[in-house]
Amino acid sequence: MSIKIDGLDSALLAELxxxxxxxxxxxxxxxxxxxxxxxxxxxxxxxxxxxxxxxPDVDLQAIGFAVHAFLGIELDQNKMNDIVEALxxxxxxxxxxxxxxxxxxxxxxxxxxxxxxxxxxxxVHSIPGVKHTETMLALATPVEYRSLPLVEHxxxxxxxx
Numbered sequence: 364m365s366i367k368i369d370g371l372d373s374a375l376l377a378e379l380x381x382x383x384x385x386x387x388x389x390x391x392x393x394x395x396x397x398x399x400x401x402x403x404x405x406x407x408x409x410x411x412x413x414x415x416x417x418x419p420d421v422d423l424q425a426i427g428f429a430v431h432a433f434l435g436i437e438l439d440q441n442k443m444n445d446i447v448e449a450l451x452x453x454x455x456x457x458x459x460x461x462x463x464x465x466x467x468x469x470x471x472x473x474x475x476x477x478x479x480x481x482x483x484x485x486x487v488h489s490i491p492g493v494k495h496t497e498t499m500l501a502l503a504t505p506v507e508y509r510s511l512p513l514v515e516h517x518x519x520x521x522x523x524x
Contacts, residue, residue, distance in 0.1 A: 366411045371396070373511075373518040375404055376414070380511055383417045428455075428473040430480050431501040434487065435466030442492025443467065449490045455483050466497065 371394070378390055387405070391398040408414040423431070438446050443461070450456050450470060457471040470487075474480035480498075487493060 366407075366413060368408075368413065368514065368518055370518045371400075372404060372408065372413075373514050375401065376408070376514055377511055379414075379417070383419075423473045427475050430474040430476060431504070432472045432474070432480055433499045433501065434470040434472055434484065435462075435497040435499070436468040436470060436487065436493055437465060437495040438467045439492040439494060440467070446490050446492050450487070453483065453486070455479075 374394055375390065378385060378393055385393075387401050388398050391401045394401070405414070423429075436446070446468070447459060450459050450468075453472075455472050455474055457473055459471075460469045461467065462469045472480065472483055474483055484496060484498060487496060
């Protein structure tokens with residue numbers, strides 16, 4: 364389901380991204396709108412699934428997981444669901460994407476060290492249906508995951524139309 368968002372929604376999301384624990388009343392003051400408007404907008408954004416939650420942004424390197432890698436997995440197509448479920452049990456697996464191309468899944472992994480990463484990859488290879496993997500080490504992350512620039516672009520384009 365897709366909903367239409369506007370500049371106020373974008374501003375509200377930007378404020379929450381900068382400070383997820385900001386009280387509703389302070390949000391209203393920062394945006395120059397009524398508290399009830401903020402509550403109604405938040406309820407609409409949450410109910411529609413646009414806002415999925417407010418988890419803390421954890422710096423994995425700060426807690427000892429400095430090695431990040433992407434693992435492309437080529438697999439037996441009949442086993443995809445089982446393999447995805449098995450990957451859910453790996454705490455080091457940060458996300459899994461079904462993809463096109465040679466690899467069927469792209470898996471983002473955090474490890475404490477290269478030997479730790481090797482151990483994780485070996486465990487992935489032991490999952491029935493995994494045929495081949497290709498590992499790409501992330502040397503740096505110059506652009507972290509983000510969605511606000513796209514939201515801001517969407518709402519500024521909508522406002523201009």
